[in-house]
Amino acid sequence: MTYMMSPTPTRKYDLGFARWVYQHIDGGERLALCMQCGVCSGSCPLGTTMDNGPRKTFMMIRAGMKDDVLRSDTLWNCVSCYNCVVRCPRDVPVAYILHELSTVAVREGYAQAKMSETNKFVKGFTWSFKTLGRTDERLVSLFYYFQDGFVSGLKKLLVFRRIAFGFVKAGRLPIGMPHSIRHKGELRKILTAAATIEAHHAKGEK
Numbered sequence: 001m002t003y004m005m006s007p008t009p010t011r012k013y014d015l016g017f018a019r020w021v022y023q024h025i026d027g028g029e030r031l032a033l034c035m036q037c038g039v040c041s042g043s044c045p046l047g048t049t050m051d052n053g054p055r056k057t058f059m060m061i062r063a064g065m066k067d068d069v070l071r072s073d074t075l076w077n078c079v080s081c082y083n084c085v086v087r088c089p090r091d092v093p094v095a096y097i098l099h100e101l102s103t104v105a106v107r108e109g110y111a112q113a114k115m116s117e118t119n120k121f122v123k124g125f126t127w128s129f130k131t132l133g134r135t136d137e138r139l140v141s142l143f144y145y146f147q148d149g150f151v152s153g154l155k156k157l158l159v160f161r162r163i164a165f166g167f168v169k170a171g172r173l174p175i176g177m178p179h180s181i182r183h184k185g186e187l188r189k190i191l192t193a194a195a196t197i198e199a200h201h202a203k204g205e206k
Ligand code: SF4
Pocket: 033, 034, 035, 036, 037, 038, 039, 040, 041, 054, 055, 058, 087, 088, 089, 090, 091, 092, 094
């Protein structure tokens, strides 16, 4: 299906963008029922690190602030914990809407996904499960920290060292060699099949 670009608001409080979101974003129709209670933002573990958070983002959509919404870091900082989804009194699929908006942001040139922190983390995560067949938090973190160079990685390590030691002390971060799964060949077959299915979807085939 051909992608239909979202409309650019022509005046303040233009509802065109909100209507487009209601119709074209999965779950968007529930967004019209949002009563701005703020339970989503208040329940979000990343709420304080987001520029706007979900509640404000949804208000901005209604206010026709397309540019600000699609440039927002809120779309990228969601970690899919689904606190907001299970707690929303109006059953708004908050996380799904944020994820779809991030796709819109990339498609319409508002965000360079490859530059986002989320994308950097995903690279480390993917590298770990492809290499070991599992995610090793230590290697994923190191991969993520050192993507911008040695000095930058070292600085990040120093910032998070207390948290890391806390995890080790609590037995939540193992020490010792990383373990890999036994049948990595089987995993490779699954990943190859998944890549083939994804390629078919990208071409619009069934
Ligand atoms: S919890 Fe639901 S109703 Fe409340 S502000 Fe968030 S999306 Fe809107």
